[in-house]
Amino acid sequence: MSESASRRMSESAISDKRLAIIGLGNPLRGDDGVGCRMIEELARRELPPGVQVLDGGAVGLGLLNLMEGWERVVIVDAAEMGRRSGEFVRFTPADVRLASASDRPSTGSGHRFSLHHAGLSEALALADALDQPLPEMVIFGVQPAGVGWGEGLSPAVEAALPALADAVLASAVCSRRREEIIGENYAQDSGD
Amino acid sequence: MTTLKIDVHHVTRVEGHGNIVVDTRNGEIKECRFEVVEAPRFFEAFVRGRPYYELSHITSRICGICSVGHATASLRATEKALGVEPPEQTVLLRKLLFHGEIIDSHVLHTYYLVAPDFLGVGSVIPLAATHREVVERALRVKKLSGDLCAMIGGRHTHPVAMAVGGFTHTPTEGELREMQARLVDARADMDETVALFATLPWPDFERETEYVSLKKDDEYAFIDGTVVTSDGFSYPIEDYRKVTNEECVPFSTAKWTHHNRESYMVGALARVNNNFDQLHPRAQEAAGKLGLKPICYNPFLNSAAQVVEMVHCVEDSIRISDELLTRGIQPEQPPKIEVEAGEGIGSCDVPRGILFHNYVYDEDGICVKANCIIPTNQNMANLNHDMQALVPQIMDKPQDEIRLTLEMLVRAYDPCISCSAHFLTVEFV
Numbered sequence: 001m002s003e004s005a006s007r008r009m010s011e012s013a014i015s016d017k018r019l020a021i022i023g024l025g026n027p028l029r030g031d032d033g034v035g036c037r038m039i040e041e042l043a044r045r046e047l048p049p050g051v052q053v054l055d056g057g058a059v060g061l062g063l064l065n066l067m068e069g070w071e072r073v074v075i076v077d078a079a080e081m082g083r084r085s086g087e088f089v090r091f092t093p094a095d096v097r098l099a100s101a102s103d104r105p106s107t108g109s110g111h112r113f114s115l116h117h118a119g120l121s122e123a124l125a126l127a128d129a130l131d132q133p134l135p136e137m138v139i140f141g142v143q144p145a146g147v148g149w150g151e152g153l154s155p156a157v158e159a160a161l162p163a164l165a166d167a168v169l170a171s172a173v174c175s176r177r178r179e180e181i182i183g184e185n186y187a188q189d190s191g192d
Numbered sequence: 193m194t195t196l197k198i199d200v201h202h203v204t205r206v207e208g209h210g211n212i213v214v215d216t217r218n219g220e221i222k223e224c225r226f227e228v229v230e231a232p233r234f235f236e237a238f239v240r241g242r243p244y245y246e247l248s249h250i251t252s253r254i255c256g257i258c259s260v261g262h263a264t265a266s267l268r269a270t271e272k273a274l275g276v277e278p279p280e281q282t283v284l285l286r287k288l289l290f291h292g293e294i295i296d297s298h299v300l301h302t303y304y305l306v307a308p309d310f311l312g313v314g315s316v317i318p319l320a321a322t323h324r325e326v327v328e329r330a331l332r333v334k335k336l337s338g339d340l341c342a343m344i345g346g347r348h349t350h351p352v353a354m355a356v357g358g359f360t361h362t363p364t365e366g367e368l369r370e371m372q373a374r375l376v377d378a379r380a381d382m383d384e385t386v387a388l389f390a391t392l393p394w395p396d397f398e399r400e401t402e403y404v405s406l407k408k409d410d411e412y413a414f415i416d417g418t419v420v421t422s423d424g425f426s427y428p429i430e431d432y433r434k435v436t437n438e439e440c441v442p443f444s445t446a447k448w449t450h451h452n453r454e455s456y457m458v459g460a461l462a463r464v465n466n467n468f469d470q471l472h473p474r475a476q477e478a479a480g481k482l483g484l485k486p487i488c489y490n491p492f493l494n495s496a497a498q499v500v501e502m503v504h505c506v507e508d509s510i511r512i513s514d515e516l517l518t519r520g521i522q523p524e525q526p527p528k529i530e531v532e533a534g535e536g537i538g539s540c541d542v543p544r545g546i547l548f549h550n551y552v553y554d555e556d557g558i559c560v561k562a563n564c565i566i567p568t569n570q571n572m573a574n575l576n577h578d579m580q581a582l583v584p585q586i587m588d589k590p591q592d593e594i595r596l597t598l599e600m601l602v603r604a605y606d607p608c609i610s611c612s613a614h615f616l617t618v619e620f621v
Contacts, residue, residue, distance in 0.1 A: 028238060028253050057350040058256025061300070064331065065338045066348055129320035130327060149234040 018050035019172055020070045020135075024077040024120060026058050031085075031144030031157045034164075035076040041165050051172050063123040064132065072136045074171055076164070077120055079141025086156035088142040088164050090171060093124055138171055140164065198595050210607060212598050214583055224580045226572070226602060235564040244270050244531070244557040245356060251549065251564070252350045255608060257300065259350045260293035260341060261542030262549075264415055267356055268538030269549040274529055274557070276357045281522060283415075285344050285359055288512045289351065290414050290540070291505035292340035297543035298460070298498040299337065301606045302389065303330035306495045309600050310392040326388065329381050333502075336378055340509065343367050358526035365521055372513035375506055379474075382503045386478045389499045395597060398489040399581045401574055402453050403462035404435060406541045412463070412470040412504060415540050420466055422487060423452045429539040432548045436565050448573040449565075455573035458545025459606065460497035461488060475504035491578050492604045498543075531557035544568055544606050568607045575605050 021042060027033030039055040047053065056066055067073050081089060120139070127134050142164065145154035153161075198214040215223040235254070239247050247270055252263040264286055271278065278286070304316040307326065313319045320327045338348045343363045345351025353361040363371075407426070408417035419427045419435055427434055435456075438447040450456065464471070464479065468486040471479070479485065482496040533555040539548050545567030552561035578601060586594050 026253060026256070028234070028250070055347070055350070057253065057259070059349045060256050061304070062296075062334065062338050062348050065335045068335075125317050126320065126327075129317050130324065130331075151238060 016050055017052075017070045019072045019074065020052050020054050020067070021074045021076065021168060021172060022054045022056045022063075022066060024056045024059070024063070024075060028149060028151055030146045030148055030150050030152070031142070031154050032078045032147040033151075034078050034142045034144065034153060034157050034161075037153060037161065038076045038164060038168065041161060042168065045165070045169065047169075048173055060119065061123050061126060063120065064127055067135055067137075070135045072138070074138045074140065074168060075120060076140045076142065076168060078144040078147065079139075081141055081143050083143040084156070085143055085145035085154060086160035088140055088160060088167070090138060090140055090167065092139065093137055140168055140171070198591065198598065200595060200599060210602065212579075212595075212602065214579075214594075214598065216583070216587060219587065221580065221583060224583050225576050226579055236562045239551070239559045239562045242559050244274060244529070244551075244553055244559065247551065247559060248354060248356070249350075249352075256349050257297050257608065258293070258542050258544070258547075260289055260345060260354075261540050261547060263351055263354050264290060265538040265540040265542070265547050265549040266551075267354060268416065268540070269536040269551045270356050270538070270553075271536065272538065273534040273536030273551055273553050274356070274532065275534070276527065276529060278357050279524075281362075281516070281519070282358045282524060284512055284516055285362065286354070286415060288509055288516070289341060289344040289354075291509045291512070292337045292344070294414065294505045294543055295502050296334060296337035296341065298502045299330055299333045301543075302385075302495050302498050302502075303327070303333075305603055305606075306600075307388070307392075309596070309603070329384060333378065333381050333385070336374055339374075340371055343371055355526040356529060358524040360524070360526060362521055362524050365517060368513055368516060368521065372510055372517070375510045375513065378506050382474075382478075382506055385499055385502065386481050389496060390481045390483070394483075394490065394492045394496065395600065396490075397492065397578075397582055397585065397601075399491070399578055400489050401577070402451055402456040403465045403487070404451065404456045404458050404570070405463045405466045405546055406539060407467055408470075412467050412472075412508070413541060417539075419539070419546065421451060421456065422462075422465055425452065429548070430537050432537060432539065432550075432565070436548070436570060438565070438569075446569045446572045449570045450573055455577045456570065457491065457494075457574045458541075458567045458570045459494055460501050460543070460545075461491065461494040462545060463541055464488075464497040464500055471500065472504045472507040474507050475500050478503045491574075491601065494604045494606065498606070529557070531555070542567060544608055545570060566608070568605075571605050571607065575602065575607070 021039070023035030023039035025032040025035040027036045036055050036057060039053045042053045054066060056063060059066055142157060142160065145156050198212060200212040211227045213223055213225055213227060238250055242250060248263040248266040251266040252259040254262050303326065308315050308319050311319060311323055313322055316327060341351065342348045344353065346353035346361050353359050403422040405420060406413035406417040407420040419429060419432060435451050436449045437451060438449055441448050464484065465486045465488060468476070479500045482499060484493050484496045484500060533553055535552045537548060537550045539546060547567055548565040550563040551559050554560050579598060582597070582601060586597055
């Protein structure tokens with residue numbers, strides 16, 4: 001963990017909470033760590049005002065707490081999408097079906113929820129079951145080459161990092177611009 | 193029923209991959225075991241060749257649920273190797289942070305993984321529909337413990353502010369005061385939690401075994417102390433190998449451990465059994481309501497012991513906050529370390545039981561050798577012996593009920609077989 005990344009994370013707790021870029025995963029499990037690695041990369045860059053980066057790691061269901069209070073979140077996570085390793089896709093929860101532990105093969109007893117797999121999909125399912133409001137959300141899924149034990153990203157995912165960082169930041173900037181435009185329109189309307 | 197065949201692949205609501213295999217013919221057990229299919233000996237490879245100040249951060253990534261526990265055991269091992277003694281305030285802040293993680297882990301396990309078995313639903317998701325207030329309370333407690341960890345550790349999970357010899361960040365008195373008020377408010381949620389779990393019909397099963405935990409003279413031990421067992425043994429942490437006696441077994445990638453008997457148990461039940469008198473009076477009272485009295489030989493009550501520890505940690509966190517506020521919080525400057533070659537062993541009693549980190553450093557402060565013994569591995573042999581004792585007692589019940597009871601036994605141990613990748617599986621619609 002770089003010092004700048006830690007500093008930004010502690011700052012994030014106190015500054016305005018417009019947009020959070022949250023990286024998820026375990027850096028000890030190969031490409032599963034791409035979300036955390038992305039946060040380290042972004043922490044070295046100049047971020048637009050109101051944008052913070054957070055390394056969620058293996059936060060599990062605690063993601064619900066982490067997302068609380070933010071207007072928007074951009075999540076970066078490894079995702080099995082049947083694509084070529086290193087390819088990444090920008091989507092929203094509405095665009096996809098996120099397989100959760102409950103979709104995985106039954107063990108016979110019907111008890112299928114596991115914190116073992118508790119990640120984004122379980123957190124969203126729980127929020128949905130409780131009608132808990134969530135921030136507007138964009139997800140960047142990155143196709144991993146491997147998620148076995150071991151540090152470091154595969155060459156394919158490593159090579160994708162610069163383009164991924166640009167895309168994540170562009171996405172953050174885009175949603176900020178849209179917010180400003182909506183803000184201006186609103187100001188004009190109310191002025192009329 | 194005289195012939196029974198149960199094969200549960202990847203028991204759910206446990207951390208990691210484990211299978212239950214039971215095969216009986218004409219009332220005779222042919223096979224009965226819990227096998228672990230994923231528990232690589234990866235630990236040493238991650239830390240070897242790394243400088244001392246990186247180890248707690250690397251090891252805190254082993255697990256998203258025990259990240260403070262791993263970081264603390266790691267720091268204690270490094271501090272002992274390098275001859276660093278953390279100041280009193282650091283020790284207090286570490287205890288408070290540790291309590292946060294104990295509450296966080298126990299609320300997840302008891303509410304999300306154990307309660308659904310008793311409340312007749314498959315998981316916490318349908319539980320949100322049938323027992324909404326229960327799930328909301330769990331989330332509330334989880335938020336409190338997560339915020340407590342973030343206040344001291346710098347973020348909810350994988351603490352960044354913990355360093356060798358001190359913290360790189362300290363909470364303000366205002367933050368601490370606000371947190372203390374929330375902890376006081378959480379007493380109501382603790383009372384409700386005890387009331388809920390007191391109604392659950394724990395399976396009636398006992399098997400005498402040995403309980404291993406840390407022990408301290410002056411407090412309920414989570415960090416440091418001596419290693420004690422319910423059979424009357426006591427060892428300095430440095431002699432941990434005399435307790436763990438690791439051995440390989442053919443059907444499991446986890447090494448088994450044994451001490452005075454064929455197996456021993458670690459975790460909340462072991463701690464409550466060994467250190468009951470040091471629990472906060474409110475926690476002792478909770479134990480009474482939950483029917484938990486030392487020495488308790490029913491492994492299913494490990495979950496009840498976790499509830500007791502949540503109560504204890506809330507109360508002790510209020511007390512530690514008082515102590516910190518009375519002293520006044522000083523900014524911390526982790527000391528400049530005089531690097532020297534050495535070996536250190538750190539031990540903490542993390543949510544799932546006693547944990548050991550053992551490092552050897554060279555003269556440049558680079559780790560050249562490491563060993564880590566996690567609680568779940570220490571429980572594997574005991575879990576298997578429990579299963580072998582339990583199956584004959586329930587063999588005549590319907591197969592589904594047997595399967596569920598065995599799964600509940602596995603879950604009672606709260607096993608963390610390996611921390612896993614949490615990547616998404618996505619299907620575009």
